[in-house]
Amino acid sequence: MxxxxxxxxxxxxxxxxxxxxxxxCENWQTFxxxxxxxxxxxxxxxxxxxxxxKSQDAVAARNHQFFxxxxxxxxxxxxxxxxxxxxxxxxxxxxxxRTGQAVTVIGIWxxxxxxxxxxxxxxxxxxxxxxxxxxxxxFGSGFDLPILMKMFRSVVWDHLHLDLIHPxxxxxxxxxxxxxxxxxxxKRPDHILGLSGLDAVRLWREHRMGRKNALQTxxxxxxxxxxxxxxIAREMVTEMWDYxxxxxxxxxxxxxxxxxxSPDF
Numbered sequence: 471m472x473x474x475x476x477x478x479x480x481x482x483x484x485x486x487x488x489x490x491x492x493x494x495c496e497n498w499q500t501f502x503x504x505x506x507x508x509x510x511x512x513x514x515x516x517x518x519x520x521x522x523x524k525s526q527d528a529v530a531a532r533n534h535q536f537f538x539x540x541x542x543x544x545x546x547x548x549x550x551x552x553x554x555x556x557x558x559x560x561x562x563x564x565x566x567x568r569t570g571q572a573v574t575v576i577g578i579w580x581x582x583x584x585x586x587x588x589x590x591x592x593x594x595x596x597x598x599x600x601x602x603x604x605x606x607x608x609f610g611s612g613f614d615l616p617i618l619m620k621m622f623r624s625v626v627w628d629h630l631h632l633d634l635i636h637p638x639x640x641x642x643x644x645x646x647x648x649x650x651x652x653x654x655x656x657k658r659p660d661h662i663l664g665l666s667g668l669d670a671v672r673l674w675r676e677h678r679m680g681r682k683n684a685l686q687t688x689x690x691x692x693x694x695x696x697x698x699x700x701x702i703a704r705e706m707v708t709e710m711w712d713y714x715x716x717x718x719x720x721x722x723x724x725x726x727x728x729x730x731x732s733p734d735f
Contacts, residue, residue, distance in 0.1 A: 481513030570621025
């Protein structure tokens with residue numbers, strides 16, 4: 471998927487990328503083997519060749535920053551197949567506020583659940599997040615990450631960011647995370663079924679007042695959020711690639727699709 475992407479090359483837009491695919495240029499190596507065979511629009515072939523060679527080196531070196539600098543955030547989904555093994559599926563809970571001090575729980579799923587809890591181990595997040603190349607969230611660009619950036623100002627936030635709200639909109643899928651989980655056949659455990667963000671605020675307050683099991687229920691709720699992000703990411707990235715390459719829209723999104731080629735990609 472990433473090695474079939476040309477959007478990160480300066481001067482190549484969506485029309486030129488599609489033209490390259492239609493010319494039979496399937497991936498970077500296809501172009502590098504015979505650059506004279508392909509039309510690249512306004513992008514000089516020498517610069518295209520240079521960027522593609524650097525792109526191959528960046529993949530080999532696991533240099534996620536290279537692609538983060540060249541791709542729009544809404545296109546970071548294209549890098550997931552390469553960097554999914556260094557991915558943090560992330561979600562935060564708060565006490566109802568939007569400042570760094572409002573964060574009560576930070577959850578990460580990377581094959582196992584890691585919880586960072588206020589007044590306990592939340593400072594460990596500062597160093598742990600640097601171990602990842604990519605962050606996956608749902609509306610994290612509008613909520614989770616801005617809050618975390620205020621809270622952990624010393625962290626270098628150079629991660630690739632797959633905010634699932636962008637592919638969801640591009641695929642014509644509407645609704646919040648819980649609704650989308652239902653679309654993908656994901657069912658939460660009974661004891662947290664139906665809980666919402668407002669319940670997360672309530673559970674934290676009850677925990678602070680000493681209610682037994684309130685914190686564990688909150689952590690279980692957060693764990694479901696981050697675990698399910700991985701399932702949805704896997705499905706949405708596949709559906710986005712089918713849509714981008716072939717114009718095939720998934721059944722879930724056929725009621726309200728955006729125009730094919732929409733800048734919301």
